[in-house]
Amino acid sequence: MKVFLSGSIRGGRQMLPTYQFICRSLRNKGHEVLSWHVADSEVEGKESLLTETQIYERDMSFLQESECMIAEVSMPSIGVGYEVCSAIKKGIPIMCVHMPDSNVSAMLLGNTYTDISVREYGDNSELELILNGFLSSFKSKN
Ligand SMILES: O=c1[nH]c(=O)n([C@H]2C[C@H](O)[C@@H](COP(=O)(O)O)O2)cc1CO
Known part of the structure; x- marks a missing residue:
């Protein structure tokens, strides 16, 4: 699938290793990460x-091409919030993931869009299970 990965840049790069893990894990499963630059240590x-x-x-043209969005939302980021809202407007499925104790906005946790999930993960293996479940759910729908 064509995936839009959304993650903080100017909101802080502390979660970069996780963005890189997500990118690697998606590519290993044969998915295309259009916004792979989010996981590039030299992006800025x-x-x-x-x-x-x-x-x-x-980025908006990558989003138009994308079939789903994965947003890592542990770091508060205006750009990530904007992209999630743009994905909602486009009508694609969205999986938001975050570490425990992240201060995730009610605009995500309480969002009533039908195709958004917000899931907490404790480590990379749990994160990978969440992502695999999200992406494999499309196969069974088709
Ligand atoms: O240089 C950039 N390149 C870029 O692709 N973005 C997009 C992709 C990220 O998912 C998101 C990050 O937003 P922010 O920089 O507000 O944390 O915005 C954001 C910036 C800087 O705001």
């Missing part, structure tokens, strides 16, 4: 070569 330097509008338009 690379993005500084683009204008803010180029970043926005590229």
Whole structure:
């Protein structure tokens, strides 16, 4: 599947190893991560070569191509919130994942969009189980 991975950049990069784990795990299962740059340790330097509008338009066009979204929401990020809302407007399934004790917004935890889930994970193996379950659920629907 074509997946949009959403994760904090200017909101803080503390969860970078997890974004990299998600990206690797999805690719190992044969999925395409359109926004793989979120998991790039050098993203900020690379993005500084683009204008803010180029970043926005590229990401919105990746989102238009994506069949689902995985958002790592442990770090509060305006960009991630905006992308989740854009995915809701597009009508694609969304899986939000976060570490325990993250201060996740009620705009996600209480969201009434039918195709959004918010799940807590304790470690990478639990995270991988959640992601595999989310992605394999589409096969059984088709
Ligand atoms: O340089 C960037 N490149 C980029 O792709 N984004 C997108 C992808 C991320 O999922 C999200 C991060 O938003 P923020 O930077 O507000 O934490 O926004 C955000 C920025 C910087 O705001």
